[in-house]
Amino acid sequence: MTQKIPTGAERLVQALEREGVEYIFGLSGGAAIPIFDALVDSKIELVLVRHEQGATHMADGMARATGRPGVVLVTSGPGATNTVTGLFTAHMDSAPIIVICGQTLTANLGKDAFQEADVTGITYPVVKHSYLIKDPQDIPRVVKEAFHIATTGRPGPVLIDVPKDVGSAPCNAPFVDARDLELPGYRVPGRAAPELVSRAAELLRGSRRPILYVGHGAVISGAGKAVMALAEKLRAPIVNTLLGKGAADETHPLHLGMLGMHGTAYANKAVADCDLIFSIGARWDDRVTSKVEAFCPQAVKLHIDVDPSEFNKVLRPDLCIEGDARLVLEDLLPLVEPADTAAWLRQCNAWRRQYPLRYPKQGGLHAQHVLDRLNALTQGSAVITADVGQHQMWAAQFCRTTTNRHWITSGGAGTMGFGFPAAIGAKLARPEAEVWAVVGDGGFQMTLCELATAAVHRIAVKVLVVNNNYLGMVRQWQEAFFDNRLSGVDLEGNPDFVKLAEAYGVKGLRIRRPADIDRRLREARDHDGPVVVVAEVVKEGNVFPWIPAGAPITDMLIEAPKRKLEKPSGST
Amino acid sequence: MAAPERVAAPPAASDIHTLSLYVSNKPGVLVRVALVFARRGFNIESLVVSPAAHGDFSRMTIVCSGERANLEQIVKQLQKLVDVVQAIDHTGDEAYETEIALVKIQANLDRRTQILQIAEHFGAKAVDYGQESLVLRVYGSTEKLDAFIGLLRPLGLIELVRSGKILMARGLEQT
Numbered sequence: 001m002t003q004k005i006p007t008g009a010e011r012l013v014q015a016l017e018r019e020g021v022e023y024i025f026g027l028s029g030g031a032a033i034p035i036f037d038a039l040v041d042s043k044i045e046l047v048l049v050r051h052e053q054g055a056t057h058m059a060d061g062m063a064r065a066t067g068r069p070g071v072v073l074v075t076s077g078p079g080a081t082n083t084v085t086g087l088f089t090a091h092m093d094s095a096p097i098i099v100i101c102g103q104t105l106t107a108n109l110g111k112d113a114f115q116e117a118d119v120t121g122i123t124y125p126v127v128k129h130s131y132l133i134k135d136p137q138d139i140p141r142v143v144k145e146a147f148h149i150a151t152t153g154r155p156g157p158v159l160i161d162v163p164k165d166v167g168s169a170p171c172n173a174p175f176v177d178a179r180d181l182e183l184p185g186y187r188v189p190g191r192a193a194p195e196l197v198s199r200a201a202e203l204l205r206g207s208r209r210p211i212l213y214v215g216h217g218a219v220i221s222g223a224g225k226a227v228m229a230l231a232e233k234l235r236a237p238i239v240n241t242l243l244g245k246g247a248a249d250e251t252h253p254l255h256l257g258m259l260g261m262h263g264t265a266y267a268n269k270a271v272a273d274c275d276l277i278f279s280i281g282a283r284w285d286d287r288v289t290s291k292v293e294a295f296c297p298q299a300v301k302l303h304i305d306v307d308p309s310e311f312n313k314v315l316r317p318d319l320c321i322e323g324d325a326r327l328v329l330e331d332l333l334p335l336v337e338p339a340d341t342a343a344w345l346r347q348c349n350a351w352r353r354q355y356p357l358r359y360p361k362q363g364g365l366h367a368q369h370v371l372d373r374l375n376a377l378t379q380g381s382a383v384i385t386a387d388v389g390q391h392q393m394w395a396a397q398f399c400r401t402t403t404n405r406h407w408i409t410s411g412g413a414g415t416m417g418f419g420f421p422a423a424i425g426a427k428l429a430r431p432e433a434e435v436w437a438v439v440g441d442g443g444f445q446m447t448l449c450e451l452a453t454a455a456v457h458r459i460a461v462k463v464l465v466v467n468n469n470y471l472g473m474v475r476q477w478q479e480a481f482f483d484n485r486l487s488g489v490d491l492e493g494n495p496d497f498v499k500l501a502e503a504y505g506v507k508g509l510r511i512r513r514p515a516d517i518d519r520r521l522r523e524a525r526d527h528d529g530p531v532v533v534v535a536e537v538v539k540e541g542n543v544f545p546w547i548p549a550g551a552p553i554t555d556m557l558i559e560a561p562k563r564k565l566e567k568p569s570g571s572t
Numbered sequence: 573m574a575a576p577e578r579v580a581a582p583p584a585a586s587d588i589h590t591l592s593l594y595v596s597n598k599p600g601v602l603v604r605v606a607l608v609f610a611r612r613g614f615n616i617e618s619l620v621v622s623p624a625a626h627g628d629f630s631r632m633t634i635v636c637s638g639e640r641a642n643l644e645q646i647v648k649q650l651q652k653l654v655d656v657v658q659a660i661d662h663t664g665d666e667a668y669e670t671e672i673a674l675v676k677i678q679a680n681l682d683r684r685t686q687i688l689q690i691a692e693h694f695g696a697k698a699v700d701y702g703q704e705s706l707v708l709r710v711y712g713s714t715e716k717l718d719a720f721i722g723l724l725r726p727l728g729l730i731e732l733v734r735s736g737k738i739l740m741a742r743g744l745e746q747t
Binding site for chain 2: 120121124125128129130132149183184185186307308309311312313
């Protein structure tokens with residue numbers, strides 16, 4: 001009796017099982033049928049999505065909620081090209097996702113066969129790495145490499161293109177161990193060179209007004225504890241980037257919240273006045289530095305990054321340390337001495353009292369009020385995903401993140417439509433956690449077809465739709481810089497989102513007045529199943545503080561300006 | 573008779589860089605490398621890809637033009653590609669460099685001697701004799717080839733093919 005040799009597709013699914021994959025987000029199609037067929041007998045659960053972009057963001061949300069890669073399976077041609085936005089989003093934010101695409105027969109490649117797209121070609125700039133498998137025997141090795149590359153060093157998306165004949169052919173190639181991989185061009189930095197670590201300790205010793213600037217690298221490496229220990233030892237205040245939220249507890253007395261374009265005024269004041277700024281896995285993004293030449297020019301700058309191509313990219317730090325943020329900080333901690341920062345902390349706290357985040361509680365329903373209450377009710381216990389726009393910035397300001405991987409949003413790419421599917425992925429990965437998606441009416445409509453996915457799979461995500469019937473962030477710019485000539489921002493004609501949710505079999509709730517907020521949020525929290533809460537907020541709320549793009553951070557607007565603003569020099 | 577080839581003005585010498593890459597011999601590696609240059613607005617002036625001593629790897633010698641300030645980023649981003657084992661900027665190094673050119677030139681009887689004299693001076697060899705044309709093969713540094721071609725151009729250059737520069741670090745230095 002001979003044992004049946006598995007097909008390439010079966011071998012692929014077995015390899016995924018060996019990687020510990022529990023869910024695959026996918027949408028089927030002709031070229032991918034062999035792989036979907038192999039899933040029938042697998043313990044991996046297929047989450048059938050309604051659009052491939054949604055699948056990528058679900059995988060991304062799952063990856064960011066856990067640190068383990070999310071997996072997507074789509075068909076060739078349009079199925080594969082629909083993943084491009086999700087790959088780009090994951091690439092910009094260093095999220096490990098694996099996108100597996102069906103492809104036309106090997107013999108048809110390059111012949112414009114039905115649903116043939118040159119997917120590896122289309123996606124080169126938005127993946128960390130990619131494969132077009134020509135030989136079925138390569139499947140186990142490619143899967144192992146893909147997971148290794150996606151999750152180590154600076155994580156990122158990896159694409160695997162599988163021609164239909166490769167999936168159908170027999171494959172009995174053995175599974176591979178990560179240590180047997182031959183990737184001579186791939187290096188994963190770990191600990192830093194000791195002399196760089198001692199040099200960092202020396203520079204910190206000279207500082208009286210230090211600040212720790214914490215980015216996504218700290219989240220990814222799990223450096224939170226080390227960041228807090230360093231802050232407490234140095235008595236140094238902490239600020240974090242949009243994606244750095246959660247690495248260090250934002251409610252800690254040394255934490256000044258988010259810095260940058262819509263960061264807190266006190267964070268930005270502290271950054272502008274510090275004598276040393278220490279990037280821990282943050283890349284001096286233009287949302288943070290704005291006008292680079294004017295970005296704390298006097299301060300000593302240190303930068304830890306696992307990706308050396310971030311060094312000297314935006315500015316030239318005094319010291320660059322290549323390594324994993326957590327490992328570097330753990331080596332650094334014993335070398336650091338407490339600094340006399342009492343006067344500096346007094347100053348930071350004075351700013352904190354002088355320029356608190358503020359919003360009106362009367363005159364209609366304000367998004368900030370709803371988010372402030374969401375924060376008060378959940379107290380950092382919920383995983384919050386945010387879409388992109390004004391609501392995202394308000395959520396970042398008011399939902400104070402206390403726990404690593406409790407804050408998920410599209411930062412670098414700014415992908416509208418990300419928030420809701422990301423919450424689905426996060427909820428599946430962490431079923432015990434309360435998961436809220438904070439979305440705007442614009443972004444929600446880009447991926448809301450996934451309400452069906454949430455309903456069918458009973459994925460109990462809570463969606464807060466901040467509805468102002470505008471693409472509000474762009475409207476804010478047009479109001480401030482373009483004489484309020486509104487163009488392409490009016491979403492009048494939005495559907496009734498409560499009825500829409502109900503049409504999908506999802507509970508719908510509405511907040512119209514401030515008095516409704518707590519009641520509706522509680523109702524949503526108590527509901528066992530997916531729920532959409534629509535907050536009908538004032539149409540013309542604006543996000544402050546605000547550093548106009550490209551302006552020096554000292555030009556921050558703390559509230560609505562009385563005079564007309566110059567057009568910003570920054571791009572967006 | 574073919575029209576003389578038009579050649580664009582070369583960029584300033586300070587913005588010309590020479591990189592050597594040691595890459596895994598995998599499909600797509602050339603595209604990945606080329607995209608790093610394209611994204612930053614660099615122009616690839618010449619590119620030579622050939623098998624390395626070890627058959628699983630290839631060697632790329634790339635001459636590119638663009639702002640010096642951006643080169644550090646380009647080298648790092650090349651280095652970051654999974655299939656790139658090593659990327660080294662050899663600009664200004666003492667590495668041994670060479671290049672081959674084939675030059676097709678109008679060569680009627682009355683001009684032939686003059687052309688062959690220039691060729692001899694540059695160590696070039698006539699590899700094809702026609703009634704009205706000659707093909708010359710010359711090798712050496714980029715500057716030498718530029719000078720040679722510059723002398724021949726007014727005499728009726730018909731076609732020009734250059735191999736692109738290759739280089740090797742001296743002594744036991746790595747290329």
